[in-house]
Amino acid sequence: MHEAPREIEELIDLMAKLPGLGPRSARRAVLYLIRKRGILLHPLADAMHAVAATARECVVCGNVTTSEICEICSSEKRATGELCVVEDVADLWAMERAGVFKGRYHVLGGTLSALDAVGPEELRIPKLVQRVADEGISEVILALNATIDGQTTAHYIAEELDGRCDVTSLAQGVPIGGELDYLDDGTITAAMKARKAL
Amino acid sequence: MHEAPREIEELIDLMAKLPGLGPRSARRAVLYLIRKRGILLHPLADAMHAVAATARECVVCGNVTTSEICEICSSEKRATGELCVVEDVADLWAMERAGVFKGRYHVLGGTLSALDAVGPEELRIPKLVQRVADEGISEVILALNATIDGQTTAHYIAEELDGRCDVTSLAQGVPIGGELDYLDDGTITAAMKARKAL
Numbered sequence A, B: 001m002h003e004a005p006r007e008i009e010e011l012i013d014l015m016a017k018l019p020g021l022g023p024r025s026a027r028r029a030v031l032y033l034i035r036k037r038g039i040l041l042h043p044l045a046d047a048m049h050a051v052a053a054t055a056r057e058c059v060v061c062g063n064v065t066t067s068e069i070c071e072i073c074s075s076e077k078r079a080t081g082e083l084c085v086v087e088d089v090a091d092l093w094a095m096e097r098a099g100v101f102k103g104r105y106h107v108l109g110g111t112l113s114a115l116d117a118v119g120p121e122e123l124r125i126p127k128l129v130q131r132v133a134d135e136g137i138s139e140v141i142l143a144l145n146a147t148i149d150g151q152t153t154a155h156y157i158a159e160e161l162d163g164r165c166d167v168t169s170l171a172q173g174v175p176i177g178g179e180l181d182y183l184d185d186g187t188i189t190a191a192m193k194a195r196k197a198l
Helices: A006-015 A023-035 A037-054 A089-098 A125-134 A148-160 A185-193 B006-015 B023-035 B037-054 B089-098 B125-134 B148-160 B185-193
Strands: A082-086 A104-107 A139-142 A166-169 B082-086 B104-107 B139-142 B166-169
Touching (some): A006 A023, A006 B037, A023 A037, A023 B037, A023 B089, A037 B023, A082 A089, A082 A125, A089 A104, A104 A125, A125 A148, A139 A148, B006 B023, B023 B037, B082 B125, B089 B104, B125 B148, B139 B148, B148 B166
Parallel strands (some): A082 A104, A082 A139, A139 A166, B082 B104, B139 B166
């Protein structure tokens, strides 16, 4: 298929590789970018170059940062005794938006997966065990996704840290605003098992 | 909200302005870009700069091109007597993918809209009338969207060109593979009115 000039086809092909965009939405996005050249296309290209040049992993927790140690790890306002373990940076951002956790993070970079041959060494699990000892962590909060791989990883970490510190995980149950009729059986079962006295 | 470093937040904000991406998918896309820095982020930024520097409107038909006159208008293989009128470049690309039309195009750049104060002068309609005379066009095929604004525009153009050349429009009916049960009443009515002897 060769509808557009080469430069434009190349941009469409690259845009179509982004998660959430297919060939059709990539074409629409590129035409939109061309129409908004001054206010969007140029600034976007510049912003991409800036991020490509500066983005890196925090050497302590694995967060995305532009310095050696991320803002959270280097903030004196964050509690030092608690570590929240997340799968990836998107989950860390979600926790920060909720604004409920005032400690520091540890980004695993994925979950254990026999199928994809991801073992503890591929994740930041040895580094987590080391941090618990070095930083005098009293509680590790596992904020992993409620998927099979996420829960497998949570159990593995809980065993690795057994006796070194408290290990807790996010509660499972009915989401706020959730209607029982729309929830899956697993969520209802988990909410039932974890029911509380009012 | 300030979860990520400034450079990354800026990129997320710009990405979220693309059609089809919201704040959440923009965040996911940016994290993906950072992970695929070498093979995607750098090439994408370069491709955007290249398009920003070269993309322009064909002075004849309004297609997106990198030269003064687009490949279709300058091709000697395209029939010169037929003009296909489309609303925008995405529609031109859709026609080209179908591969059924071998003439040339005229991109209006939108539709007439009383609500948005878009009159014939805001579109490329005067230019279309001029092309029909100058290029000795025998048939103008209106390939406008089957929306109210699209059909209003089609009728306006048909009146403007009345007596100067044949004016036809794409047939309306049941799409190939379409199931009646899933079609709206308007489509079924149009297909019924335009029924053909087998």
